[in-house]
Amino acid sequence: MRLRAVVFGIAGVAIVIGSFFGTLWLMDRLLGPTCPKGIEVAEFKRPFIKGPGSTFYKEGLSVTGDTQTNASKTVLCEGNAVLGPAHAAHADIGKIGMGRYSHWGNTLLFSTSDNSDPNTNARTYTLVTP
Numbered sequence: 001m002r003l004r005a006v007v008f009g010i011a012g013v014a015i016v017i018g019s020f021f022g023t024l025w026l027m028d029r030l031l032g033p034t035c036p037k038g039i040e041v042a043e044f045k046r047p048f049i050k051g052p053g054s055t056f057y058k059e060g061l062s063v064t065g066d067t068q069t070n071a072s073k074t075v076l077c078e079g080n081a082v083l084g085p086a087h088a089a090h091a092d093i094g095k096i097g098m099g100r101y102s103h104w105g106n107t108l109l110f111s112t113s114d115n116s117d118p119n120t121n122a123r124t125y126t127l128v129t130p
Helices: 002-031 090-095
Strands: 039-043 056-058 075-078 101-104 107-110 125-129
Touching: 090 101, 090 107
Parallel strands: none
Antiparallel strands: 039 125, 056 107, 075 125, 101 107
């Protein structure tokens, strides 16, 4: 009888914690930062090249991103939502994903917000300079 009460207590706490973090995630997705107004550098057309893990990339961009001495100010948007964090380590983009990206030189390495394949998820990806 006592064990049952402990199990139900733990389950109740887990549900409350899960609901809390689920609500935070949903609010971030629905009410998070929107794509800034600015100069639209490019709306990327499919196909995107698949890299390791969750990484996809597009080469040959007309605007230069990060260099050894300069950080890019461009913002990557998925639909109307801002992805990020920007300037992510390339290994983290593939390993963790979840919207991380890096605009390095003339190449954009990125992951989608949910680590889905941008070639098939029907979302648009736009690079904007605020």
